[in-house]
Amino acid sequence: MQITYSGGPEVAVVDWTDRxxxxxxxxxxxxVMEAAANVERFLMAQGRARPGGVVRLITGRGRGGGGAPVRTRVRTLLRHFREEGRLVRDFVMEEGEGSFLVRLR
Incomplete structure (x- = not known):
């Protein structure tokens, strides 16, 4: 777990990805189309149920030689939502590159 301390009184700031x-x-x-629609619905439902929560989206890494169209589309959606300030506060691709950890708004 990564802990950093900000100025003033010692207040631990824990990295959200450790949750x-x-x-x-x-x-x-x-x-790709099903995944895009279902990810948006999932994030909306989870955002209502768990504001500020953390969810995992498992996309897989794609089939050998065929790229990873679902993973690519999901990453594009997550960026779009984050830039719009809607649904997603932040996200990271997890080790192994087959899933995203997403912090909700």
């Missing part, structure tokens, strides 16, 4: 996910959504077997 376990409150909920996980596995996108295996979905088309």
């Amino acid at each position: 376990g996910a409150d909920s996980t959504f596995d996108l295996h077997g979905q088309t």
Whole structure:
């Protein structure tokens, strides 16, 4: 766990990525279009249920030689939502590159 201290009284700031996910959504077997629609619905529902929560989106790494269209589309969506200030506060691709950890608004 990474802990940093900000100025003034010692206040520990814990890295949000060290938290376990409150909920996980596995996108295996979905088309790019299905995954995009379902990710938005999932994030909306989780944002209402757990404002500020952390969720995991499992995209897989894609099939050999075929790229990773679901992972690529999900990353694009997450960037879009973060830039709009909607649904997503931040996100990281987890080690192994088959899932994203997402901090909700």
